[in-house]
Amino acid sequence: MVLNYIWIGFFLVAFVFGAFQLCMGDATIFQKIVDSTFDTSKTAFEISLGLTGVLALWLGIMKIGERAGVVNVLAKALSPVFTKLFPDIPRNHPAMGSIFMNIASNMLGLDNAATPTGLKAMQQMQELNPKKDTATNPMIMFLVLNTSGLTIIPTTILAFRASYGAETPTDVFIPILLATTVATLAGIVITATWQRINIFQPALLATMGGLVTFVGLVIWGFSQMDKDTMDTVTSVTSNLILFGIIIMFILAGLFKKVNVYEAFIEGAKEGFSTAVRIIPYLVAILVAVGVFRASGAMNMLIDGIAQVVRGCGLDADFVGALPTALMKPLSGSGARGLMLEAMKNYGPDSFVGRLSCIFQGSTDTTFYILAVYFGSVSVKYARHAVACGLLADLVGVLAAIGIAYIFFG
DSSP, rough: HHHHHHHHHHHHHHHHHHHHHHHHTTTTEEEEEEHHHHHHHOOOOOOOHHHHHHHHHHHHHHHHHEEEEEEEHHHHHHHHHHHHTTSSSSTTTTHHHHHHHHHHHHHHTHHHHHHHHHHHHHHHHHTTTHHHHHHHHHHHHHHHHTTTTTSSOOOOHHHHHHHHHSSSSSGGHHHHHHHHHHHHHHHHHHHHTTTTTOSHHHHHHHHHHHHHHHHHHHHHHTSOOOHHHHHHHHHHHHHHHHHHHHHHHHHHHHTTTHHHHHHHHHHHHHHHHHHHTTTTHHHHHHHHHHHHTTTTHHHHHHHOOOOOOHHOOOOOOGGGGHHHHHHHTTTTHHHHHHHHHHHHHTTTTHHHHHHHHHHHHHHHHHHHHHHHHHHHTTTOOOOHHHHHHHHHHHHHHHHHHHHHHHHHH
């Protein structure tokens, strides 16, 4: 229901702002808005088409791991923690293994593996769902963990900074890691509180403490490396883990005497049908975001925030980077474009340029993830998923601003 009102709101706000600009003399504004509907609907289809091969590959690999028992082994290993965080999922259920694979892939920046394993987890949780059109608590917790966007290695952002001539492209690595960790922990606490999950259970406290410790060790390790070494370690580690997962599943299948090829084909067929199923949901959300942006509502919102901040006598340097933060929950590609625009206009080593990069890496595309993941299992009622996801995003944005001032202010 929340998504329904938000979706309607995008169009109504776009119309109001478009009408205002028409009255101000911009006779082309509605042409721009209409053009955006065609462009973004085409983009939605292209995204889904691009996902087809990746989904077929990784759901095929996941099917091998499922048949070989690897996913069940992961589920059993994680039961002490995940049964506390996802109490409505039975102990040792295969969904636990898929959730772990998704979270681990996101942390390592392995997007090609994260989306398929996430969709697999959603399908497995949907099997336990008594009301197929309504999101369950485990689904929402899982979605918030994805939208809070914990990524240990922000490879793409560092590459863009290097291409734009940043003196030290990796100088945003630690700030991004700190901001995304804060957003993830906030997402867990907010959602757990909403779902009345006791976060003070020893297993959960130990896990969150372990997460903070692990991130701290990664920060320390990368702080000892120069740029070239960091780039090499990042590339080798990511690709080795990715291919290592494939080999591990195949070898496990051989050991269990599974017909690996047939298992892969069965899973790949699921990938194709999933890619087709999410097209309407992607078109809906991307078109709504497109008209909102084309109407000029985003720019006017930023200008209004800047005036309010200055009116309160506060430093407004961060406002120039806010378009990236506001666009990120709506569109990953849109936020990436605004990040690049900020680095181009202000410079990659400017406060705004760096903060835009931190915004880009601190959270994920909330509405896109909701559309794809819920759309893949035909869930229509998101319940508190949007509220929890956006609150985690807000904490991530505030953390990013504070951290940027500490490091670069």
